[in-house]
Amino acid sequence: MKNTVAAYQKAFENYQPEGKVLDVYKYPSPVLKKVAKPILEFDDNLKELCLNMLHTMYHAPGIGLAAPQVGESIRLFVMDIDFNKDKVTNFDGTTESKLSNFNPLIFINPEITKSDEQVVHEEGCLSVPGVYEDVKRSAEITVKFQDWDGNSHTIDADKLLSVCIQHENDHLDGIIFLERLSMLKRNLLMKKYLKKKKKK
Secondary structure, eight states, X not given: OOOOOHHHHHTXXXXXXXXXXXXXXXXTOGGGGSOOBOOOOOSHHHHHHHHHHHHHHHHTTOSEEEGGGGTOOBSEEEEOSSOEEEEEEOTTSOEEEEEEOOOOEEEEEEEEEEEOSEEEEEEOOTTSTTOOEEEEEESEEEEEEEOTTSOEEEEEEEHHHHHHHHHXXXXXXXXXXXXXXXXXXXXXXXXXXXXXXXXX
């Protein structure tokens, strides 16, 4: 990484999810097709939204969540590819999921400035639940972004971090991951998904 954003991440050293669980908009909601607007104001409302989005992401649970997915058409996404989800057995014999090892990341006004050779990775999406498919992405990227105080950062990302950043960044441009597939496969999966959604 060019910038480990250590000072920024220090604010999340003892992070525990808190806030509201927001509604996650499902495809084909119109907000998912809009190109999101840049964020110009870095205030307490933005910080509250970031914390609520992180809480919603962990609650789902998922490893990434973009603002359009919670109905906010702004250039913001959150992610955590490091947290653990373990099943814990209670004294009464019931089981529940326990999350730990949080490493939240917040990307505001991200811009991917460099991409490298491609890699294929299976992806899913909280806005298209139950659908998983292999998608081609750049194996390594460089991304510029701002934190919630408006400070600028640049990092190099590879592997899952690179894939996740590209997936969430697509949401800011009104693109869901299925649109990265061949037209035939995309149409088949969307038809199947919408048919299943209609039955619920």
